[in-house]
Amino acid sequence: MAALGGTHRGGPGHPAVVREGDATHLRRRPTVPPGPGEISVAPLVAGVCGTDLQILRGLRDDGAPVLGHEGVARIVDVGPGVADPRLVPGAHVVVNPTHPTDPSFLLGHNVDGMLQARMLVPASAVGGGLVLPLDEVPQGNLAVLIEPLAVVRYAALALREHRPDTLLVVGDGTVGHLAVRTARRWLGPAVRTVHVHHTDQGLEWSAHTPHRADRPIGLADLAAGEPAGMLGRGRVAVLIATPAPATLPGLELALRATEGADVAVDLVGGLRGPALSPFFPGVDLARTRAANCGGEPRPPVVERLTTADGRQVSVLGHRGVANEHLVYAAAELCRDPESFRDLVTHETDLAGAAEILTALGRSERRTVAGRRLVKLAVRTAVPS
Template sequence: MFSGDRISLTGSKSHLALVRPPGMGAPRLEQVRTSEALPGDFVCRTLIAGVCGTDLQILRGVRDDPARILGHEGVAVVEEVAAKADQRWLGATIAVNPTPDWGAAELGHTLDGMMQQRFLVPARLRSLVVSSPAELAADLAILAEPLASVLTCGGILKRVAEPIRVLVVGRGTIGQLLRIALKTACASVRDVVVTGTKETAGVEHRAFDTVILCSSRQDVAAALIIGLDALCDGGTLHLFGGLPPEGRDPRLPGVNLSEIRARNTGGRVGWPLTEQCQTTVGHKRVAITGHRGSSNAMLTRAMLELSARPNTYRPLLTIVTDPKEAVRTLRDAVGHPPVRSWTKLGIDLRKW
């Protein structure tokens, strides 16, 4: 459909979305108005959207991100543009890097995200649009953003030291991707042990030269206890998972953990790369680093990695289902008590 310079492949005025209630709670399926592209904007049709730990934290009220519709992981097709120069993008399969190097994440956080049939990429975020390789299966694409972040983590650790024995605290998607891909991202790594915050019995004290924290925000205190106990003197602590805005811990005096993590955002590496600290318990010397998100180039690398080794990563896709079943699954996951038996949930919108 043509309207001035606007070209749409569908002309749809409304579409289905997983809309979350104010405050906390599972989303509901609702019809919402489809945005129209202004010059520089894209309107995209979601193929599959992924649910990540951050989304669950928002639904549980742990985070106060205002977007009504979540979702920053997945793959989509550009269906509407409003500038002649953008016509070449029509029909292209794309992903959107949710973490810009200039500030906070917007898509699925402050801006309605991909858990809907169509979503808007505003002109100011166009630089975060990345073409998806033709050979990448749509279901695997929901792992691209977290895998890109894992590869970024490996690149940072290589610059800090040469990790050999690594403990990962957090058993979610990130933890499982670190188990699979960290040795690829950082060749010095010989051993990767993954544990949850409630599984401390088998973790050796002072046995790891590197600890990566990728637990949820509400579990960060427990994760720090496990990680600092397991870290050897002179080891590296990498902050991967969510932290509260003023992330501080009495065992790491004078250190703002959130600030250290934010130095390396969207693939941009800040300085200094590490913060040196001595713990108040055990008096260990610790080099602290971290990161948020990845660059567009790393997102592309992750998509190529998924394309090359699909059978290695596909077992992480515990559930890929339609929006109705996804709503039921999310209702269980954010209920009281929460019931979650899956690692990665994908919402398949291709037949809707």
């Protein structure tokens, strides 16, 4: 993987990648000491997520000037009143980006995120137990995969109850690839995988990885009924891991392809309400997805919905994950790094990230330095 861009030095405060209009720029931000119940951390490496690109492209109205909700950080300073004795300067932590009960904390969405050299974690998140110490940190830049792997872990535990014969993954971003790679260890050793790609470029990338699905196909292949022999019978688990505008179309395509099977669907891809589909008359699927937030409730809410033609389909979704999913994902990346290492296709620093994000925000393509982007890791620490 390539290192891109240069290093920013000098000036008071700390460097951050800041959104300004349809671009991002490297700017100095005030470094604020933590107040009561707060923690100041130094992000070490942060990932760029598909939702970050949606924000940059104007598809979401999240207001945080600084993006980034994936990665690992080191505690720099602790404000008065922080009770957890593990949260001390020097400790490595992952921050759960989604508060299960406080909508005012959504890291990198309505609270400044990790694409900066210092980050203040508010008291609501600290007191809510969302700052999680790590006994072991994944190698190199693999920490950017902790949060997306936790999302897949959450989905797998829910879909495992369906006892699927086949996993159909719609979407060829990071979450889609992680779902394929963990299917047999988390859903069962006999599960078959079908991975639907949105572009020929994505299919080409998958063709050269040793960890591809049993059947990597394109959207047109799925629409044409391939591979009907795997999808039209038995128990099929469907993971919709697409950008928000593609979630409903991806769901509808998957439902057509799995006619005749016993189907359970996890809507990982975002939805803006009301999200209505002719397959489920009168059902707001955005509300279905939002029924599970930050790992709550337990077990997750799974709705049994009836399609317009009388089929019964189990449907759930989730915003965020529970703390244990993040801790498990971090440990999994430490146990088996080689199963995931190639997904981090690009690496840069904060200055390089500002340039790359501007370019990605102005284009629908996911190409950086002439190569397919799956996951971008941003080294956020200020060099000594």
